[in-house]
Amino acid sequence: MSLENGKISSFQLSVLIIGFIFGASVIIAPGQGAGHDAWMAIALGLTEGLLIAWIFTALARHFKGKTLVEINSLVYGKILGNFISVLFIWYLFHLGALVLNNYSRFLELELYPATPKTLTLILIMLVCASSVRRGIEVLARCSLILVTLTILMAIFDTLLVVPHMDLHNLLPILDIPIGKLLWTSHATAIFPFGDAVAFLMVLAFVNKPEKGRSAVFKGVLIAGLVLIGVAVRNAAVLGQMNPIYTYPTYITAQVIDVGDVLTRVEVLVAINLITMGFFKISVAYYGAVLGLAQVFNLRSYRPIILPIGILMVILALTNVSNTAEMFDFANNGYPIYTIPFQIAIPLITLLVAKLRKLPQIGGEQA
Numbered sequence: 536m537s538l539e540n541g542k543i544s545s546f547q548l549s550v551l552i553i554g555f556i557f558g559a560s561v562i563i564a565p566g567q568g569a570g571h572d573a574w575m576a577i578a579l580g581l582t583e584g585l586l587i588a589w590i591f592t593a594l595a596r597h598f599k600g601k602t603l604v605e606i607n608s609l610v611y612g613k614i615l616g617n618f619i620s621v622l623f624i625w626y627l628f629h630l631g632a633l634v635l636n637n638y639s640r641f642l643e644l645e646l647y648p649a650t651p652k653t654l655t656l657i658l659i660m661l662v663c664a665s666s667v668r669r670g671i672e673v674l675a676r677c678s679l680i681l682v683t684l685t686i687l688m689a690i691f692d693t694l695l696v697v698p699h700m701d702l703h704n705l706l707p708i709l710d711i712p713i714g715k716l717l718w719t720s721h722a723t724a725i726f727p728f729g730d731a732v733a734f735l736m737v738l739a740f741v742n743k744p745e746k747g748r749s750a751v752f753k754g755v756l757i758a759g760l761v762l763i764g765v766a767v768r769n770a771a772v773l774g775q776m777n778p779i780y781t782y783p784t785y786i787t788a789q790v791i792d793v794g795d796v797l798t799r800v801e802v803l804v805a806i807n808l809i810t811m812g813f814f815k816i817s818v819a820y821y822g823a824v825l826g827l828a829q830v831f832n833l834r835s836y837r838p839i840i841l842p843i844g845i846l847m848v849i850l851a852l853t854n855v856s857n858t859a860e861m862f863d864f865a866n867n868g869y870p871i872y873t874i875p876f877q878i879a880i881p882l883i884t885l886l887v888a889k890l891r892k893l894p895q896i897g898g899e900q901a
Contacts, residue, residue: 538828539739541672545746548738551675551814552754554682557761558815559634560727562641562808563865564781568719570712570778571704573737574766579720581759584728588755591731591881592748595738597888601649603881604734604829610888617830619880624826626876627733628843631819632850635659637853638812640858645785646805649895656796656848659809663817664844667824671740681814685807689761690863692804693768695791700771722870727762729877730815736822762787781858816831820847 543551565580566573598606604622607616613891647655666674709716734751741747769783772790780786785808788801824843828836855861 538825538833539670541670542740542742543672543675543737545741545743547675547679548741548747548750549754549757550682551678551728551737551818552686552759553732553753554678554811554814555731555733555818556727556755556758557682557685557811558730559637559812560762562637562812563726563862564766564783565723565727565762566719567778567783568722568866569711569716571706571770571774572709572716573770573777574705574717574763575709576716577723577759577763577766579716580723581728581756581763583721583724584731584755584759585752587724587729587877588731588751590878590885591735592738592751594881594885594888595735595747596744597885599744600739602739602829603884604826605739606735606884606888609883609893610891612617619884620826620830623735623876623880624823624830626873627736627819627823627826628732628847629850629854630730630733630845631663631816632854634812634815634819635847635851636758636855636861638809638816639734640861641782641785641805641808642781644858645782650673653848653852656851659813659816660844660848663813664840666813666817668776668840671737671821674814674821678814681810681847685811686761686766686805689765691799692788692791693764694791695800696768696772696787700768701774702771704766704771704774704777714787718870718875721737722866725870725873725877728759729873731755732877732881733822735881736825737818765798779791781862820844 564573566576569576590891594603594606595601598609601609604617604620606622607620610616611619635656638659639652643650643652666677731751738744738747738751741750765784769787770777772787773780773783777783785801785804788804791800796848820840820843824836824840827833827839827843833839855864
């Protein structure tokens with residue numbers, strides 16, 4: 536009996552990926568290390584991110600209808616395959632905890648400074664646990680509404696800050712050492728675009744598997760273009776102060792003031808930030824519980840949703856001690872830490888599968 540009976544369309548997959556990529560990137564703005572050239576770092580990172588997407592979608596096409604846990608068992612055998620799967624599940628679990636921590640800190644610093652962090656984490660986790668319990672199909676349907684509203688809000692905010700923009704703030708172009716630009720672009724490729732490798736636990740449930748790769752590419756590309764636009768907007772509005780602010784997208788929305796009537800729009804922006812974080816946490820959370828259920832041959836993943844959620848909250852509370860450490864890890868540690876999960880595991884698994892000429896159950900050559 537299948538652990539997941541839901542199916543999603545390729546369009547829903549694209550929209551869900553957009554929400555997933557927006558997830559933490561609207562909190563920790565990608566490309567910040569490049570200053571006013573952040574838009575260029577994002578563009579270069581998007582190119583590398585599409586290459587990462589090509590690798591893991593090639594693996595998914597090779598084994599249609601299989602999650603990464605099932606693929607690992609076929610390619611490496613039960614013992615080694617489960618070991619590699621547990622490593623990948625750890626990555627998903629850790630990713631969910633990191634994003635959970637990011638959002639709790641944002642709420643603590645900008646909106647609810649007097650609210651205990653533990654309470655914030657528990658409330659966010661309960662919402663995510665509820666969506667995971669209902670399955671990937673419900674999560675995908677929610678994305679159609681919430682991601683659309685987020686993109687419309689980004690366009691609306693940009694139009695309102697046009698009077699505050701100064702394109703001279705984007706000059707001079709390439710005013711950054713090439714080595715730093717390349718590192719920042721790689722960090723951007725890994726986070727947020729490379730995190731889409733989590734969808735190796737979701738691609739098996741696309742109703743038309745042959746459209747899975749194009750759906751992933753569309754989602755990554757659209758999300759990347761929106762992030763480039765947001766980076767240009769933030770730099771044009773905030774100027775030299777842009778790299779200094781912890782949450783530049785939120786600060787940019789604070790300058791909106793139309794006739795002393797339309798103000799405090801940043802509250803709506805904060806709501807959008809929270810909903811996008813919900814998608815990223817939920818997808819990582821879903822992949823972790825589904826993967827564990829497959830590793831241990833459980834009849835359902837639902838009984839372990841709450842225990843895994845509690846552990847995720849505990850890790851979010853203890854993993855990063857302060858905001859400065861969070862940003863340092865995101866910019867310097869995470870781009871190295873995730874290479875085995877985002878690139879090495881999918882690529883090596885694909886190569887081994889081709890070398891062994893494994894039967895492609897329900898799949899075709901990539």
